[in-house]
Amino acid sequence: MELYRAHVLVCGGTGCTSSGSAGIIDKFNEELEKHNIKNEVKVVRTGCFGLCEVGPVVIVYPEGAFYSRIKVEDVPEIVEEHLVKGRIVKRLLYHDSVAEDQTIKSLDEVGFYKKQMRIAFRNCGVIDPENIEEYIAVDGYKALGKVLTEMTPEQVIETIKASGLRGRGGAGFPTGLKWEFTRKAPGDKKYVCCNADEGDPGAFMDRSILEGDPHSVIEAMAIAGYAVGADQGYIYVRAEYPIAVKRLTIAIAQAREYGLLGKDIFGTGFNFDIELRLGAGAFVCGEETALMASIEGRRGEPRPRPPFPAVKGVFSKPTLLNNVETYANIPPIILKGPEWFSSIGTERSKGTKVFALGGKINNTGLVEVPMGTTLREIVYDIGGGIPGGKKFKAAQTGGPSGGCIPAEHLDTPIDYESFIQVGSMMGSGGLIIMDEDTCMVDIARFFLDFTVSESCGKCPPCRIGTKRMLEILDRIVSGKGQEGDIEKLELLAKNIKASALCGLGQTAPNPVLSTIRYFRDEYEAHIREKRCPAGVCQALLRYVIVAELCKGCGLCARNCPVGAISGEPRKPYSIDPDKCIKCGVCMEKCRFNAIKKQ
């Protein structure tokens, strides 16, 4: 083995790859070659570091220098200064990683990472996901070895039950119980499946785990296979995640090559293998019964439950179905023990949760925090607050199935129950931050529009009901809302929730209900005053000229494409709202800030 004195870790997650990290890796190799230190410095493509906002990210060890927003042009300087001469290029470091006295903080001290705790994400950004030996080096497959050689399936299930781990896909069902049901279900052939059909807008936790640490999911599925008595696994992943699919394919092939998948694993007689199933990206296929139909090659449509998958799943056999993040938690629980895991978190929600932080927030990216951390800590301490010093309005959790948590509940601790209490849900972990410029009616409309187009159409409440709700919302945002619309929405929502066939329909009204609950005044302003308080809904916007500020220069009138502005020179002009098409050109052109949106 060569001796490397430094490692250059380049993020190969989807975010950094799309901002050019592949070119950066090539350039590093080229420059190292040029300086003849290629055999001293190793370049590694890793998974996501989490801080996608400042990508592409490059970390150089042993110093732990955290370079952010690196361009290909910056690479020669890093190689020459840092790797050849040993001088860290401070100019390119992530701003928060340089302390006031100009020394470099360790990563744990950086605000973004300080309050995080990485369990599911433990290897992302640390190992090369395409190299099984690096996974083994960080105790990979040790949990599988321990389970197969030292534990009975019942002991494994007891361990998972004792850890208090609950499903990370959103519903929060106790994982150990699910395993037990599947084990106890009668049948000689059973399956273990992984739900990697991550579909919530803005969520990318599962993708990043698959891209950064695919072996952890494979190992956990093999453990689950042993526990429930299955010898075949399926990972259902969307084809829209090409990097995840590629790394999974490589990982499965390597695991087979090392005898960690296949026949007689660890010489114990246990057989287990995994196949990939690529989904075409239908949101409904994240629902468990639709997902299993799709695995079988049928149309991805849900069916009524019971029977639950634990009894009748893939090919009508008992099937265990867990989410990617849930699986990623399994190996550490086996190795460190259930007491360790259950010591983290709140009374009923144990461990950590990964969130995809997005929207109006400074540090867009992935964060993993212990349960019980408050939303305020995520938004302000980890997320770095809201750009432009704007005010926090609400956080949207759980995607199209969840709801909004307003500012008054910012101190809500993160766990399954408290999120439901404030009218939202944990969901898979999308966390979209909204500031004062966000219209809550428009947000509700956006999510409903998503579920309407993703509804599979099998059951009428979802197919027709959500469509009617969307029509009412469309009416409201276009200024044609009627008295009684809010009540109609509430009634429809109640009925859809009670009667839809699957989770998609049952939760589709949630964004509407939670925004009505906390922001009813905004709905009323749209309906009664035909006004959008946040100034978002185009149809309700009015451009007006503030007479005191207008100098009467006529620049706006000359630039208005529809001739809606009139007036006399040196006197305040005015806009005819009937002619105005709300293009905003006048506001852009005015030199005195005399034009306002209302």
Add this chain to the structure above:
Amino acid sequence: MKSLKELEEIRQRALESVNLRKERGGTRVVVGMGTCGIAAGARPVLLAFLEEVKKRNLRDVIVTQTGCIGVCRLEPMAEVYRPGEEKVTYVKLTPEKVRRIVAEHIVNGKPVTEFTIGAADKQ
């Protein structure tokens, strides 16, 4: 994979490749790699440190480099920082001297006084 032992062998072998990527609180060896240092033979010195550290399986030792330390006439130089102790600066290094420094200072905690900058100044 036929046994846990086999897995452990792979793990030991592969540990080398990821061990560098941890925050460590152990000894830091900084080799001066300015033009002066390189010209005086700093690269074999650096490689000797790396080899010795690996051979002895010293997982908590970082070998890194820096630019010109400032006393070019005494190159190749290296500084050894042990936690809680004064920095020790070694001068006019050779791979042979490095092996003694690793054995006596880094492993056993006794600086090799005759190679230090203080000793060089007295000559």
